[in-house]
Amino acid sequence: MATVEINELRKSFGDVETLHGISFSIPDGAFVALVGPSGCGKSTILRLVAGLEEITSGDIYIGDNIINDIEPKDRNIAMVFQNYALYPHLTVAQNMGFSLKLLKKSKVEIERAVKEAAEILGIGELLHRLPKQLSGGQRQRVAMGRAIVRQPQVFLFDEPLSNLDAKLRVQMRAELKALHRRLATTTIYVTHDQIEAMTMADIVVVMRDGNVEQVGRPLELYDKPVNQFVAGFIGSPAMGFLPATTKVGSNEMVFSDGQVLSKPTYATLDGGYIIGLRPEHIRLGGDGASFKATIEASEQTGSETMLVARLADQEITILLRERFDTPIGDAHAFVIDPTAVQVFDSKTGARLET
């Protein structure tokens, strides 16, 4: 186990810089998720930590050591790949014992380590099969087993669940989390799925275009995103955004269609802003409710109702914890909780404390 420190990390491929000075640190034993849209550089960071790519500038520390120029095999890490990367010609046991064999460990020792890992993952009866005789979930477990037997200081996961079907993904998510609780090994987990990041990680690093947008605990990102990008990326269904304007001294945010949201703290603001609305912060309103929106689509899941509605000429999502059957095209009244609303600077996208 060890801390990981990433300091002013830059990476260029030819003339193109894909990481623009990334810094963040990972406490000992933490589960960190790197999340962002594809092409944001999250996998590149992982590959730099693994030593599969060369660092252009900056430093990576594992524990107290700079590992920039250390060979992958000497970094004491283990990596789980998206396509599992199991050796097709070796059995499950041979796959899992591969690294120990290279470390010239005795047969008995390898066998014990493999057995132990197989027990943890519940794949004891698969040890003599070849990878092609396994299902996707089983392959995933073997890949994890191969990482576990090394007892590395750091686990690296590169979108390990994205090849699994939805149900299995949820199950493996829980298993991975439980595994981390049990081993307490520092883990870096790359994913493009913010739900995976939110549900599994202690710390989430949100990235965009080779920059870190925000580092924080999952709910911190949800409740206090630093900017509109993070606000829109974290949370599913996603936050809705409405342009609005206000004047100094006025409590009112005026949307493009003239509807008004008011809160005393708006009095200090002046000019154009973006209002962010979480789907669950909009409720059905009875008489005297403040907002009218037109329903464009409705999805009933039984326990809740998701509506896509048009408000002030923008599409927003509304999540109701009740059943609500309505014809498409009808206008309805809704209540917006002004204390839960987030306000973003319309130019920089930064969130303002209001």
Place this chain on the structure above:
Amino acid sequence: MSARARVRRTNFMLDILLFVICILLLTPLILLIANGFKTPQEMLVWPPTLFPKDPTLQNFHKVFTETPLLQWMFNSFAFAILSTIAIVSTSALAGYIIGKFPFRSINIIFVLFLATAIIPFEVYMIPLYFQVKALGLLNSIGGLLVGYLVMSFGIFLIRQNVIASIPDELLEAARIDGAGELWIFWYVVLPLLRGPLAALAVLAFFQAWTAFAWPIIVTTRKASFTIEVGLANFQSAYTIDLSLLSAASAAVMVPSVLAFVLLRRNFVEGIAASGMKD
């Protein structure tokens, strides 16, 4: 007619067609073997008999006693085996490196490799002969091998297979696991290339086994002939005696047929499944 019956009828017609083609292709081969067992008189009968009326081993006996046929077969065999080993190892190594370490200069080298396939052998046959002569390798297996150590198609075949069927992650996983590059090549890459390498081995073996122009240039002594050269030599010396030539040819076919039968599965797999999944 039901769909199933129609499918069955189509399959039946296909079977018949394939059977006819098969017979057409096999007839000359069967005739050749049959001719080896015929007396000179029966050879000239028209229409030719498919099965000899009075089979004799006379021809085979004569061929094996009067010519160094076994020596020629050994020469061909040694030449083909050594050439196969050389081509398989150079192709595996070069194909893997070109497929997985794609820096710019390697691509230029790869294009050069491919370009050698364009130059006809006849163009460099004479200069090569003088080189071999200068090296003192005439009439030796070494001399025969000079032009048969590398096959550009082999490098191409392995490169394509490496690109299509060995994911980068596999090599990266091995590197993280602590394997050195040679170790990875030997224990990860080579086992995964078994199919295409076997296919290449068959190709390389037959290329050398059936080579004619180069062996006839490099070998001048009867004892160092390969079987192809020997057979040709036979023909000019024994033009009239077709049964002898047939017997020699039939005897010569045995090893190649054996090799194909043994490696057939790999051969088909390697060529057909180069884009395999998983």
